[in-house]
Amino acid sequence: MKTKPSALVLTLTLALSTLTGCGMTENNSSGTPFAGISTSSDASDTMEKVSSGIYDLIGVKGKASDSRPGVLDCSGKDTKTYFRIFHPWAFTPGSASDLDEAMERLRSELPKHGWKIVEYGPDTSKNKNIKLTADNDRKKVGVNIVQMSKNDPPILDLTVVSGCYQVPDGEEVERF
Known part of the structure; x- marks a missing residue:
């Protein structure tokens, strides 16, 4: 799925700014x-599993974009040993009329699975x-979902972002 670079940057910026606060902080x-x-x-594998779990909660037929997670720095931390993972992806429902149902299902199902809607x-x-x-304090993950009803085709734009990880002793952050 093609996404306009400016839309991806805006979504990622929104996700990062909203997911560093709220309940997902220490x-x-x-x-x-x-x-x-x-x-x-x-x-990265863990973040894909989190995204897959969210996909399962959508509960309507459709298609997820094929995207891979990326690595971000942790603000104020050593960039060689600390990192965050972000996973931007989109869901396109089988029919435009299913978009509202998909968002409503997420709104009702996420809290049942450890997420707090903030x-x-x-x-x-x-x-x-x-x-x-929404934040999942147990998993140290947040998600930002935007229902873009007026897009052609209509989509849910999702960005899942982790808390800060530290690499094991003797290793450095792998960038991708």
Whole structure:
């Protein structure tokens, strides 16, 4: 699926700014929770599993974009040993009429699976896209979902973002 670079940058910026606060924080200097010790590759696999779990909650027929997670720095931390994982992807329902149902299912099902919805409602764009932000404190992960009803085709734009990981002793962050 093709995504306009400016839309991806805007979505990622929104996700990062909203997911570093709320319930997914601990008392540390960056405001981002510690997600554990892991290699970049293993943390990436974990994020794909989180995204897959969210996909399963959508509950309507459709198609997810084929995208891979990427690596981000942890603000204020050594970039050789600390990192975050982000996984941007999109869901296109089988029919445009299923988009509302998909978003409503996420809104009702995410809390049943350990997610706390910290923001829900229209964004400030001219299209008034519906935005849902949720944190999973146990998994140290947040998700930002934007329902883009006026896109052609209509989509859910999702970005899953982890807390800060630390690589095992003797290793460095692998960038991809």
